[in-house]
Amino acid sequence: MNNKWRKWDDRLDLNALFRYFGFEPFRRESGFHSYKMGKDHTLVIQTEKGQRFYKARSPERKLKVFDLVLEQLSKTEGTTKQGLWSKIDAFYGKLEREGLFRLEGSQNGAFEIKGKDYNHFEGMIAAHSLRSHEVSNDHEGQFAGKVFTDTKGRLVFPFHNLANALTGYVIADGNGHSLLGESDLSASVWFSNVPKSIEHLVVLRSPMEALAFHGRFQLRNVVYLAFLDINYDTAKILARIHKTTKLNKMALSLTGRSKVEGYIQDLMLMSFLNDSKFLVRMGKDHLGIRFAPESDKALTNLFNEIKKFNNSLAQDYLGFNKMPDQSLLNQHSIVLTREKDMILCRLPFDVNALRYFLWSYYRNYMGKTIEIIKPVDANWAKELERSGVYGGERAMETFRMAV
DSSP: OOOOGGGTTTTTHHHHHHHHOOOOOEEEEEEEEEEEEETTEEEEETTTEEEEEEEETEEEEEEHHHHHHHHHHOOOOOOOOOOHHHHHHHHHHHHHHHHHHHHHHSSSSSSEEETTTTTTTGGHHTTTTTTEOOOOOOTOOOOTOOOOTTTOEEEEEEEETTOEEOOOOOOOOTTTEETTOOOTTTTTTEEEOSSOOOOEEEEESEEEEEEEHHHHHOSSEEEEEEOOOOOHHHHHHHHHHHHHHHHEEEEEOOOOOHHHHHHHHHHHHHHHHHGEEEEEEEEEEEEEEOOOOSSSHHHHHHHHHHHHHHHHHHHHTTTTTTSSSSHHHHHHHOOOOOEEEEEEEEESSSSHHHHHHHHHHHHHHHHTTTTEEEOOOHHHHHHHHOOOOOOOOOHHTTTTOOO
16 A cells, blocks of 8 residues: 555544534435535545545545545644645544544444445435426427426526536526535536537526527527536536537627626636636726737737727717827727737726627637627527517527627
């Protein structure tokens, strides 16, 4: 054995250790005990090979005592400046000397035996009396098994992580959402069923927006994907699904309570998709964007289009004033500068500036992989309520983002 501390994995009680490390008991069931630390949930189960635990965001990974000790002590600074392995050895030495957290005689281990693939989220449909919800105009079964209702009639959506493990359910609650039980959606997405032939991959800000988008256009041969958190993990899932569909382009249609919120979300997602080539920082009154120039042609086109926007802003101002207020114009202009091998952009929280930069950047740098589709209203739910089913043709082209 190349890790002497692993011998304790089946001798110590995980429940006692979770409480020792400050986790708050959340739920106690016959098949598991769950604990909470901040927003994160962890579950302890009993398998034929001993106690194991898993994090709600990754139920497929069953972990042992040493994994918990390593994670917690790596975050803890002791009274002396010990190295990580010294801290771990001292911790296990104390447990051995004082006989702490032993499984012998512990009542915490009285669980039902679960298999190595156990995931308590898979039992939530029955536990919470969820019923399958029939979506209007779902001619191809796109939403079968992807939308449920709870006992209060609210819509409930299942989310899966990169390993396709179920990590919980989100409840559509009025204008917001809530999570069911220990659900963790921070590294998970919701997606519709995959048809035999795929023509579109449409990415939206929430499952409710996906239903509204479908109600508006009633597309066929489409995969809808939605997430609540825009981060590296959810972008990685999106990239994996896009690659699986073998489509040249995916359609981004992120929306919010306002147009500004939707544009910012587009840029944030693009930063995770582009990784180190496109970085976004949120300032007090602007976005700070840092991106690689890549080809001279792309940068020249972007620069000329930004110059055109700034000139138009100044000309419009002079239509109402005899002299320009350069300080005011600078606050609302898009500013590009070069720093070594990167381009820096100061992008004000102005709806026109955000729309123009987003349009220009994606068209010049990401036009081969994405299209951006936008509603006339702030989001697709409002659009569907106001305008109903779209009766025209070529919907994806008609609603493509333009300036």
